[in-house]
Amino acid sequence: MNLAAHLLRNAKRDPNGPALGRGDAIVADWASMAAQVAKLAGGLRALGYAPGTRIAIVAANSTDYAVAIYAIWWAGYAAVPVNVKLHPKELAYCLDHSQAALVFHSRDMGENVAASGSQARMVEIGGADWRRLFDEPIALAHAEPDDLLWLFYTSGTTGRPKGAMITHRNALAVATSYYADIDPPEAGGCLLHAAPMSHGSGLYMFPTLAIGAAQVVPESGGFDPAEIQTLWKRWNKVTMFAAPTMVKRLVEHPGIEPGNLRVIVYGGGPMYVADLKAAIGKLGYRFAQLYGQGESPMCITGMTRAAIEAAHKAGDDAILGSVGIAQTVVEVRTAADGEVLVRGDSVMKGYWRDEVATAKALKDGWLHTGDVGEFDARGYLTLKDRSKDLIISGGSNIYPREVEEVLQRHPGVAEVSVVGAADAEWGESVVAFVVRRDDSVTHETLDALCLDNIARFKRPKKYIFVEKLPKNAYGKILKTELRQRLS
Numbered sequence: 001m002n003l004a005a006h007l008l009r010n011a012k013r014d015p016n017g018p019a020l021g022r023g024d025a026i027v028a029d030w031a032s033m034a035a036q037v038a039k040l041a042g043g044l045r046a047l048g049y050a051p052g053t054r055i056a057i058v059a060a061n062s063t064d065y066a067v068a069i070y071a072i073w074w075a076g077y078a079a080v081p082v083n084v085k086l087h088p089k090e091l092a093y094c095l096d097h098s099q100a101a102l103v104f105h106s107r108d109m110g111e112n113v114a115a116s117g118s119q120a121r122m123v124e125i126g127g128a129d130w131r132r133l134f135d136e137p138i139a140l141a142h143a144e145p146d147d148l149l150w151l152f153y154t155s156g157t158t159g160r161p162k163g164a165m166i167t168h169r170n171a172l173a174v175a176t177s178y179y180a181d182i183d184p185p186e187a188g189g190c191l192l193h194a195a196p197m198s199h200g201s202g203l204y205m206f207p208t209l210a211i212g213a214a215q216v217v218p219e220s221g222g223f224d225p226a227e228i229q230t231l232w233k234r235w236n237k238v239t240m241f242a243a244p245t246m247v248k249r250l251v252e253h254p255g256i257e258p259g260n261l262r263v264i265v266y267g268g269g270p271m272y273v274a275d276l277k278a279a280i281g282k283l284g285y286r287f288a289q290l291y292g293q294g295e296s297p298m299c300i301t302g303m304t305r306a307a308i309e310a311a312h313k314a315g316d317d318a319i320l321g322s323v324g325i326a327q328t329v330v331e332v333r334t335a336a337d338g339e340v341l342v343r344g345d346s347v348m349k350g351y352w353r354d355e356v357a358t359a360k361a362l363k364d365g366w367l368h369t370g371d372v373g374e375f376d377a378r379g380y381l382t383l384k385d386r387s388k389d390l391i392i393s394g395g396s397n398i399y400p401r402e403v404e405e406v407l408q409r410h411p412g413v414a415e416v417s418v419v420g421a422a423d424a425e426w427g428e429s430v431v432a433f434v435v436r437r438d439d440s441v442t443h444e445t446l447d448a449l450c451l452d453n454i455a456r457f458k459r460p461k462k463y464i465f466v467e468k469l470p471k472n473a474y475g476k477i478l479k480t481e482l483r484q485r486l487s
């Protein structure tokens, strides 16, 4: 089955219902979106590409993004969404490595794509070539379950990006599991793309478009809390994916109100318990959590709104600080060293053109996530840190996450990241990089907070106050870079 069949279903079931929204406005209903997609797919097919050809998209969020990606699938090709924040060298690498035949790009990305040296045909979204591609509509192409749908270049906080091969089967499994484990479906409503469609937010099209939720893109194409606030009022039953840092910015936005917000699904990085509680305080029980990675997109563990509400009311911080329970379509366990392993229909087929990395990641059908975690007796998984982030001081293991959780409780701490520094006496010692809101935050106040909450040996020996933390193009903190600063 081709995933794009969902679009056809929507066009039949609810032809006049809102399909695409930009800012306040509805820009297409399902009948017209399906018609545009079938035509663009026709134009691509007319270029003579073989089934499975990779077509890249290098563009910020727009409603045309959704049209482009569904047209690629409709015609039986594979999409390669590339994050626009990548360094031009990384962009060039993804285009070359994926062997993309064509690149859809936004106008602002034209220069970078041209400079990449890619042999791919360039088509500017909205430009004359783009318009010419809307040709004779074609029927939905057939897709086998294991056909490539999305080549997902992973964020990687170290090394080269790797292309996780996500198939139609994977996407359908992910969508089904989402309804069971993250957010039971409700008719109507919309998905608000406040995060990149090339990555976090784009995957949410699988479950939401399938049930007929409109795909809404902020006018700015990016993440602006004031604009998001307006859109929560304008649209109904709003679903949104947000990384924990985005949730924090929303919560801290003056006068923020939930409006018609239905659910924020958070994930992509650790959500500290203190932050989750603050978010619930401001916006109510409108949070669900999801833990996944490009290699098993959106689908390892999770928690519904109801589960988070129950844990919050019971004062169960262990559950609030966890990433929830294994999703329905996967088996999840931890290896002897704590690494989280996943097996099931959401797990990628392998890495594109990289047998060595594939053999390392997939062993006996189990995906090795590189994340370290622990299950409790109730089946809740708590992530510790990636093994390389673990600090070993005086022979004791210290998980930075645990120290960060404590420091984050200080109202004057905006952001924090804890790493290990080489130490002649202890092997490693704990160092905290802190972005503070005001000067009231000092070594002494933070040390007192740690003494009240965690074992003495876990306390940072040193605090370094910084303006901001280094992050990669996906907003993940680069601990490697912090460690380098110390060496």
Ligand code: AMP
Residues within 6 Å of the ligand: 154, 155, 156, 266, 267, 268, 269, 270, 271, 289, 290, 291, 292, 293, 294, 295, 323, 369, 371, 383, 474
């Ligand atoms: P990516 O492949 O870019 O989506 O990054 C996936 C990684 O983000 C995972 O391997 C985890 O390390 C982290 N991650 C994803 N979801 C969560 C979550 N809910 N809580 C903590 N970390 C997460």
